[in-house]
Amino acid sequence: MTDRIRDFLRARRDLGRDEGPVMVLDLEVVRDNYAAFARALPDTRVFYAVKANPAPEVLGLLASLGSCFDTASVVEIQLALAAGATADRISFGNTIKKERCIVRALELGVRLFAVDCQAEVEKIARAAETAGVAPEDVQVFCRILCDGAGAEWPLSRKFGCVPEMAVDVLEHAHRQGLRAYGVSFHVGSQQGNTEAWDGALAASAMIFRECAERGIALSMVNLGGGFPTKYLKEVPGVESYGNAIFRALTKHFGNHMPETIIEPGRGMVGNAGIIEAEVVLVSKKSDAADEVRWVYLDIGKFGGLAETMDESIRYAIRTDHDEDRKVPCVLAGPTCDSADVLYEKTPYPLPVSLSIGDKVLIEGAGAYTTTYAAVAFNGFPPLQSYVI
Ligand SMILES: *Cc1c(COP(=O)(O)O)cnc(C)c1O
Numbered sequence: 001m002t003d004r005i006r007d008f009l010r011a012r013r014d015l016g017r018d019e020g021p022v023m024v025l026d027l028e029v030v031r032d033n034y035a036a037f038a039r040a041l042p043d044t045r046v047f048y049a050v051k052a053n054p055a056p057e058v059l060g061l062l063a064s065l066g067s068c069f070d071t072a073s074v075v076e077i078q079l080a081l082a083a084g085a086t087a088d089r090i091s092f093g094n095t096i097k098k099e100r101c102i103v104r105a106l107e108l109g110v111r112l113f114a115v116d117c118q119a120e121v122e123k124i125a126r127a128a129e130t131a132g133v134a135p136e137d138v139q140v141f142c143r144i145l146c147d148g149a150g151a152e153w154p155l156s157r158k159f160g161c162v163p164e165m166a167v168d169v170l171e172h173a174h175r176q177g178l179r180a181y182g183v184s185f186h187v188g189s190q191q192g193n194t195e196a197w198d199g200a201l202a203a204s205a206m207i208f209r210e211c212a213e214r215g216i217a218l219s220m221v222n223l224g225g226g227f228p229t230k231y232l233k234e235v236p237g238v239e240s241y242g243n244a245i246f247r248a249l250t251k252h253f254g255n256h257m258p259e260t261i262i263e264p265g266r267g268m269v270g271n272a273g274i275i276e277a278e279v280v281l282v283s284k285k286s287d288a289a290d291e292v293r294w295v296y297l298d299i300g301k302f303g304g305l306a307e308t309m310d311e312s313i314r315y316a317i318r319t320d321h322d323e324d325r326k327v328p329c330v331l332a333g334p335t336c337d338s339a340d341v342l343y344e345k346t347p348y349p350l351p352v353s354l355s356i357g358d359k360v361l362i363e364g365a366g367a368y369t370t371t372y373a374a375v376a377f378n379g380f381p382p383l384q385s386y387v388i
Pocket residue numbers: 049051052070093094186188189190224225226227263264265266267
């Protein structure tokens with residue numbers, strides 16, 4: 001936790017405003033993270049994945065630092081534009097778009113689009129016609145499947161096609177008059193293996209060669225996100241990822257290095273945010289001596305901690321009693337929904353002295369929290385957030 005966040009939380013408490021859980025994000029950490037990405041991958045453009053945390057202050061800072069933006073919807077495009085990014089610094093990276101949203105994006109000036117099948121290519125070609133944009137000005141990259149091994153939050157088979165099909169999809173774009181621009185993939189979020197990019201880069205190089213044989217010169221490889229933030233476990237630094245990616249690029253592309261971009265989300269904002277929450281109840285289900293303690297917080301799966309789904313993301317939780325003996329606890333949220341349990345399969349060690357009314361700090365909460373909070377499920381308001 002940074003001194004700025006500590007001071008902010010103390011001042012809020014002194015004013016008696018500490019009602020309900022809150023996420024506080026320190027922009028100075030985001031600034032450092034951006035600099036670290038720029039240093040680790042010097043020839044790569046950074047497209048911040050807006051969905052990780054779309055706070056206007058975050059987008060404004062990143063726009064001023066020169067970042068580009070990967071967006072998933074028209075609303076995110078508008079947020080990036082409002083933050084000061086020009087349309088040429090925005091990609092529409094969602095492979096699942098309504099045609100009218102593509103038209104709107106084109107009208108707003110966006111020219112870079114992700115696809116993973118021919119039907120999506122056809123939507124873009126028609127949208128360009130509707131929007132009166134020359135198809136050759138519209139750049140299309142094809143997303144390929146990636147198995148996500150090594151990731152704590154893998155992205156499944158929802159996005160991307162097999163590499164062999166990507167060649168046909170890109171050829172289809174080319175035939176439609178669009179600019180077949182390159183390949184993208186995502187190695188899975190919170191990727192702990194620095195070598196995870198190697199296989200996808202081998203496939204990307206194959207797609208570049210196959211397309212070249214069909215007379216299509218691809219330019220760009222989008223290396224996606226996946227760069228981790230620190231939760232409980234240590235993670236490799238961003239330099240290690242930069243080095244491993246550079247080695248893999250050299251191995252597969254040799255002297256014909258493509259243009260590259262990255263789309264960090266979690267790695268850009270995760271460690272910049274802290275959630276302060278409160279213990280609502282500590283109880284047991286029986287009087288048996290070995291009965292596990294249940295600790296209920298005023299935040300749970302519906303209040304911003306959705307990534308505890310399947311106990312995937314294991315946050316670091318700090319309390320004022322951390323020197324005391326710890327016992328395994330089931331940790332749960334406050335709603336009347338039985339799914340609202342954070343850690344049960346692997347109970348969470350918490351101090352025996354932790355009691356009702358105590359504050360807890362949940363670290364690494366800057367990504368995928370505020371916008372993962374339900375609007376008013378069970379009458380609980382969405383997670384409040386402050387960017388400082
Ligand atoms: C969510 C997403 C990202 C960001 O992923 P992180 O693992 O948070 O870095 C990047 N690119 C695309 C296309 C995404 O959907």
